[in-house]
Amino acid sequence: MVNIEATRTSSAWRNRQQRRAVCKREGVRSMDLNKVKSIANSFLHLEMEQNKEFPIFVHHPFFDSIMICDKEGIFNVLEEPERYDRFLSDYNNMFIKKADSLTAITRLIRNNYKVCFLRFLYESNAITLKECGNELALWWSFVNVNHDVNVSKTAVMKWLKAADKESLMDNEDYTVYNNLPDKVTVYRGVQEKDHAKGFNWSLSKKVATRFATDIAYKKEGIVCETTVDRKDIIAYTDQRNEKEIILDYKKLDNIKFMKVKSSREIER
Numbered sequence: 001m002v003n004i005e006a007t008r009t010s011s012a013w014r015n016r017q018q019r020r021a022v023c024k025r026e027g028v029r030s031m032d033l034n035k036v037k038s039i040a041n042s043f044l045h046l047e048m049e050q051n052k053e054f055p056i057f058v059h060h061p062f063f064d065s066i067m068i069c070d071k072e073g074i075f076n077v078l079e080e081p082e083r084y085d086r087f088l089s090d091y092n093n094m095f096i097k098k099a100d101s102l103t104a105i106t107r108l109i110r111n112n113y114k115v116c117f118l119r120f121l122y123e124s125n126a127i128t129l130k131e132c133g134n135e136l137a138l139w140w141s142f143v144n145v146n147h148d149v150n151v152s153k154t155a156v157m158k159w160l161k162a163a164d165k166e167s168l169m170d171n172e173d174y175t176v177y178n179n180l181p182d183k184v185t186v187y188r189g190v191q192e193k194d195h196a197k198g199f200n201w202s203l204s205k206k207v208a209t210r211f212a213t214d215i216a217y218k219k220e221g222i223v224c225e226t227t228v229d230r231k232d233i234i235a236y237t238d239q240r241n242e243k244e245i246i247l248d249y250k251k252l253d254n255i256k257f258m259k260v261k262s263s264r265e266i267e268r
Helices: 011-026 033-044 081-096 102-106 111-123 129-138 153-162 171-178 205-212 263-267
Strands: 067-070 073-076 183-190 200-202 220-229 233-237 244-247 256-261
Touching (some): 067 081, 111 153, 153 233, 205 220
Antiparallel strands (some): 067 073, 183 200, 233 244
């Protein structure tokens, strides 16, 4: 079925949107929204790639299944290609063309494709570097930037550093960020040491342990620990109760590795 994410209504989300609007008004150059829509339409018309194990599911920027629902009902796009073409045209007219902002369009893109979409927009000069960073900030909790094969970590770092701090954080998180000490101890949970140098760390060792084991569905994992300069921290967010620190992974040094057990294993 078509997967369109609902608009978030939390106070944190509204605060970010309000701050983002201020940042946009202060920008030197605004985006080319018509160009954004054109690129979004190109993404919409990309061919579906079926999942080899579960063919009903697909890889596609907008849809996750070959079963689509239009005004006449549910149909299989592979069995009715002409109907699918009409559906794409209607979808473009109804959602993309009527969108009044970059965020309204990015919301339509599935999470696994959002960062790639922003890359195309930026490289096509449809949005500025700052707009790219600010938009990524809005969707940070939904995307995985550490292992996206279509976008380099260097590019993501460039976007984040160009973003306004107020776009990266809501009011409460921004206050915590401003009160961080000059030296901050942070933790990161991984399964392999090679994955230590990522953007996402935490002030909490307990959170890092959970990522290293429980979230990875593993009995054991690795918690990385290091101390960073406050100036190398890009943002702080507690949106998911993870006390997350977003930092410049290139500045990481002297990382300590600790083997940890899953909380489920400890309870046994």
